[in-house]
Structure formats: C-alpha cells, structure tokens
Amino acid sequence: MSAPPPVVLITGASSGIGQAAALAFARRGAQVAAVARRAERLAELEGAVNALPAPHGDVLPVTADVRDPEAMRAAVAQTVERFGRLDVLVANAGVGQRGSLVDSDWDALETVLRTNIDGVLHSIRAAVPAMRRAGGGHIITISSVAFNLTSPYAAVYAASKASVSSLARSLRLELEADHIRVTDFLVGRTATEFNANRLGEGRRTGSGVPTMPAERVAEAIVKTVGTRRTTVVLRPFDRLVIWANVLAPGIMGRLARQQYR
Numbered sequence: 001m002s003a004p005p006p007v008v009l010i011t012g013a014s015s016g017i018g019q020a021a022a023l024a025f026a027r028r029g030a031q032v033a034a035v036a037r038r039a040e041r042l043a044e045l046e047g048a049v050n051a052l053p054a055p056h057g058d059v060l061p062v063t064a065d066v067r068d069p070e071a072m073r074a075a076v077a078q079t080v081e082r083f084g085r086l087d088v089l090v091a092n093a094g095v096g097q098r099g100s101l102v103d104s105d106w107d108a109l110e111t112v113l114r115t116n117i118d119g120v121l122h123s124i125r126a127a128v129p130a131m132r133r134a135g136g137g138h139i140i141t142i143s144s145v146a147f148n149l150t151s152p153y154a155a156v157y158a159a160s161k162a163s164v165s166s167l168a169r170s171l172r173l174e175l176e177a178d179h180i181r182v183t184d185f186l187v188g189r190t191a192t193e194f195n196a197n198r199l200g201e202g203r204r205t206g207s208g209v210p211t212m213p214a215e216r217v218a219e220a221i222v223k224t225v226g227t228r229r230t231t232v233v234l235r236p237f238d239r240l241v242i243w244a245n246v247l248a249p250g251i252m253g254r255l256a257r258q259q260y261r
Contacts, residue, residue, distance in 0.1 A: 190213070
C-alpha cells in the first residue's frame with residue numbers, strides 16, 4: 001500500500017520559488033497550503049493548480065503574514081482542518097534589502113529582520129506541534145549563498161540568512177527525537193520578482209552572476225522531502241561563492257561592494 005501524498009505548507013507562495021514549489025508539489029499529488037499576503041496572487045495560483053493535468057493535488061490558499069505568530073498558527077490550523085495533518089514546511093518567505101547599514105531607513109531594515117528571521121521562527125513554531133502529532137515531518141528552510149558572504153551594502157540581508165542557516169543547524173538536533181528532519185537550502189541567484197521588490201535604494205545588481213529558474217529550485221525541494229540531506233547547494237557556481245568567502249572573504253567583500261553599492 002503506497003503512502004498518502006504529503007501535506008505541504010509553503011510560505012511566500014504567491015510568487016517566485018514559493019509559487020513554483022506549490023505547483024511542483026501539486027503536480028505530484030501533494031496537498032498544498034499556500035501562504036502569502038497577496039490574496040489575488042494566491043487565487044491565481046489556485047487557478048494554475050486546478051488547470052494542471054489530472055491527477056493533481058489540491059491547494060488551500062491562506063492569506064497570512066509570516067511576521068504575525070497568530071496568523072501562522074491559524075494557517076497551520078486551517079491546513080490540518082482541511083487535509084488532516086501537516087508533513088512538510090517550506091519556510092520560503094523572504095525579502096531583500098540593499099543600502100548602507102547606518103543610513104538605510106530603519107523601517108526597511110526591520111521589515112527584513114521580521115520577515116526573514118521572525119517569519120521563519122513563527123512558521124516553524126506553528127508547524128512543529130502539528131508535525132509531532134503526525135509522528136514526524138520535514139522542515140525546509142530557504143537560505144542563501146549569502147549566508148556566509150561578506151556583504152557591504154547588503155549586510156542586513158546576509159545576516160538574516162546567516163541566522164536562518166544557524167537556526168536550521170541547531171533545530172536539526174533539537175527535533176531529531178521527534179522524527180522531524182531539517183534541510184537548509186543555500187540558494188543562489190534565481191529569476192524571480194525578488195530583485196525588483198528588494199527594499200532600499202539599490203534595486204539593480206551587478207551583471208555576470210548566473211541566474212537559474214525558480215522551477216529548478218522547486219524541483220530540488222520536492223526531491224529533497226523525505227531524504228536525510230541536511231544542506232542543499234544546487235550549482236557549482238554557488239558552491240564556489242560559499243567556499244570563496246571562507247578562503248578569501250576580503251576579496252569577496254570587495255567584489256560584493258562593487259555589486260551592491
């Protein structure tokens with residue numbers, strides 16, 4: 001007897017990697033709770049899922065802000081009420097920011113911190129009790145190759161992703177006894193609305209950095225569920241960025257300064 005399709009909650013599902021992941025999971029029969037702030041974009045996603053060739057999974061659109069812990073608890077409750085359990089959390093919602101650490105508008109910096117750090121925490125704290133009741137699960141955090149990057153003029157964003165990756169490493173051991181796995185995705189430049197929606201003064205990035213489609217990240221997320229992989233880096237170029245910042249952080253910092261300033 002085959003296992004039932006997983007129930008997956010994805011934050012930031014209205015665009016980019018989150019949207020692509022929702023479609024990829026639904027295409028394989030998973031039941032998907034798609035969480036985002038933009039109800040109209042979630043309605044478009046629901047239509048796209050319903051237009052997939054049968055058989056496909058269902059999608060539950062949930063309008064919620066990851067910065068609100070009550071909203072995330074309610075999102076998980078709606079998911080369990082609709083689908084009976086929660087197996088997978090894809091903590092994807094995030095926002096970028098560029099600009100001087102000292103001179104940037106504080107509201108923009110606070111939005112990055114509350115979305116990229118608090119949002120991940122609220123999502124995990126809401127999801128884990130439901131996973132424990134289900135006997136286990138899988139948490140996938142969407143971090144960045146910038147997690148260890150010396151990033152002048154993108155310092156707060158990089159620090160937020162460093163926090164996400166640090167949380168994932170610690171959480172992996174905390175939840176081991178609950179049969180909940182944690183995988184951290186270190187994602188490189190991806191073709192999404194992320195750069196256009198980046199907060200701060202600088203909205204363009206330097207040329208020459210290879211860009212991958214969101215669907216490539218989404219497919220990797222789907223294939224990782226149920227595995228024991230702890231960290232995923234998708235491309236050799238992204239591994240090069242990570243190791244270069246370990247071996248030559250000063251050089252990488254100067255390159256980043258040229259790109260982000």
